[in-house]
Amino acid sequence: MTDGVLSPAERSGIIRDGIAVGVATGAYGIGFGAVSVASGLTVAQTCVLSLLMFTGASQFALVGVVAAGGAPLSGAATALLLGTRNALYGLRMAPLLQWRGWRRAGAAHILIDESTAMGVTRGSTEAARLGFATTGIAVFVLWNAATAIGAFAGEAVGDPRTYGLDAAVGAAFLALLWPRLRDRRNILVGVLGAAVALSMVPVTAPGVPVLAAGGVAVLVGVLSKRDDPTEIPGVDDVAGGHA
Amino acid sequence: MWTAILLACAGCYVLKLAGLSLPERVLSHPTVERVADLIPVALLAALVAVQVFSNGAALTVDARVLGLGFAVVALLLRAPFLVVVVGAAVVAALARLV
Numbered sequence: 364m365t366d367g368v369l370s371p372a373e374r375s376g377i378i379r380d381g382i383a384v385g386v387a388t389g390a391y392g393i394g395f396g397a398v399s400v401a402s403g404l405t406v407a408q409t410c411v412l413s414l415l416m417f418t419g420a421s422q423f424a425l426v427g428v429v430a431a432g433g434a435p436l437s438g439a440a441t442a443l444l445l446g447t448r449n450a451l452y453g454l455r456m457a458p459l460l461q462w463r464g465w466r467r468a469g470a471a472h473i474l475i476d477e478s479t480a481m482g483v484t485r486g487s488t489e490a491a492r493l494g495f496a497t498t499g500i501a502v503f504v505l506w507n508a509a510t511a512i513g514a515f516a517g518e519a520v521g522d523p524r525t526y527g528l529d530a531a532v533g534a535a536f537l538a539l540l541w542p543r544l545r546d547r548r549n550i551l552v553g554v555l556g557a558a559v560a561l562s563m564v565p566v567t568a569p570g571v572p573v574l575a576a577g578g579v580a581v582l583v584g585v586l587s588k589r590d591d592p593t594e595i596p597g598v599d600d601v602a603g604g605h606a
Numbered sequence: 607m608w609t610a611i612l613l614a615c616a617g618c619y620v621l622k623l624a625g626l627s628l629p630e631r632v633l634s635h636p637t638v639e640r641v642a643d644l645i646p647v648a649l650l651a652a653l654v655a656v657q658v659f660s661n662g663a664a665l666t667v668d669a670r671v672l673g674l675g676f677a678v679v680a681l682l683l684r685a686p687f688l689v690v691v692v693g694a695a696v697v698a699a700l701a702r703l704v
Binding site for chain 2 (some may be wrong): 418444529541
């Protein structure tokens with residue numbers, strides 16, 4: 364780790380990368396807004412999720428469970444389980460960012476896949492902070508704007524079945540899952556999780572099957588011996604990151 | 607609904623802040639890291655399955671399966687997120703018209 368002043372060219376390069384990721388993520392935001400109102404949330408509830416929860420997979424999970432008829436609290440529990448990975452991103456980012464007090468409290472809100480990916484690879488604290496903050500803020504602004512656009516558009520559409528919006532929800536989850544299906548154990552856990560969830564659909568309340576699939580992850584994680592450092596998303600793993 | 611939303615929002619923020627604030631040894635354990643990596647995989651796969659093959663109370667097969675099929679092909683072709691999601695919706699809507 365070398366500390367030094369970044370040249371103007373380095374600074375503008377890092378800022379440009381962060382904004383590119385923000386723009387690409389906006390596309391997901393439109394999808395989230397539309398899917399959320401199609402799942403039965405109001406436009407206000409949808410926008411509050413993007414403003415306050417601000418972690419895409421958890422937001423999709425909450426509305427997905429509700430869309431499948433699950434209790435709102437089952438949706439909240441699923442969202443929290445998916446949010447645990449952000450804590451591990453935080454562990455990795457804390458020594459790089461070295462922020463305290465209100466800066467750390469602010470940084471926590473924008474601690475997501477994209478900001479971690481664009482911050483963790485930098486060589487100095489100054490560059491990590493700049494990459495993390497510009498990406499996090501760009502994604503926050505565009506994700507929220509896009510959510511509102513998607514939510515109003517989804518509301519205008521009316522019954523989600525008319526335009527196949529109910530099918531879009533499954534496709535959105537698959538797109539979020541896709542980059543994680545690179546090694547055999549992950550594929551196995553995915554197949555097991557899906558099988559456990561489907562087998563429980565007829566016998567449990569909606570929302571419970573998805574939480575039960577989380578049990579598969581815990582079981583395989585505890586039983587598996589292979590050393591496996593936290594999968595921090597790389598620059599190529601986030602939308603627009605390789606642009 | 608609002609209670610669940612606000613609770614989940616607060617919880618997700620606490621998880622983020624905990625990661626940035628807690629000393630590394632509290633969370634840095636191989637088993638914890640493995641489980642945290644696998645949870646998104648299991649939950650997202652379960653969400654795909656429940657979303658496409660059930661109506662909440664029973665297993666069903668309908669136009670959503672064709673939408674998912676489109677999504678798989680689009681992802682294999684490295685299509686962008688919006689193409690995957692909108693395409694799946696259009697395929698399911700067209701299937702219902704036929």
